[in-house]
Amino acid sequence: MDPGFDPDVQRRAIINRLKRAHGQLAGVIAMMEEGRHCRDVVTQLAAVSKALDRAGFKLVSSSMRGCLNGSDNGNLTPDEIEELFLRLT
Template sequence: MAAEQRRAIINRLKRANGQLAGIIAMLEDDRDCRDVITQLAAVSKAIDRAGFKVISSAMRGCIDGSRDDITAEDIEKLFLQLS
C-alpha cells in the first residue's frame, strides 16, 4: 500500500474515532436518539469506506503484480467481511 493511501485511510479512521467519541458524549448527555443514530450511521459509513480503501489498494497491488501472496479468493473474502 502506498504511503499516501495509508495516510488517507488513517486520517479517515481518526475522524471516525473522533465521531465515535462524540457519540459517546451524546449518550452520556442523554441527547435525542435520532441525533445519536444519525452520527452512528456516519461513523459506520466512514469505517466501511476505510475498509473498502484497504481492499481496493490490495486489489490494485494484485493487478500490478506486486503482491503474489493475495489471491482473488482472499480479496473476495475480505470484501465480504465488510458487507
C-alpha cells in the same frame, strides 16, 4: 499497471479515514453521556458506520490495486481479497 498507485499514500489515506471515524465515535459517546436525543445519536452513529465501511472498502480496493500492479499487498491471493471484500458487504 497504474504508475500513480502508491501503497504508502493509500495507507495514510485509510488511516486518516479511521482517525476521523474515531473522532466521530468519541462524539457519539459524548452525546450518549450527555443524554442527547436518540434521533441525533443515531444520525451520528450512522455516519460513523458509513465512515468505517468506506475505510474498509478503501483498504480492500487498495489491496486489489496492489495485486494488479504487482506491488506488495501482504501476499493476498485474489480469492483472499475477494473474501475480505465479501466480509464488508
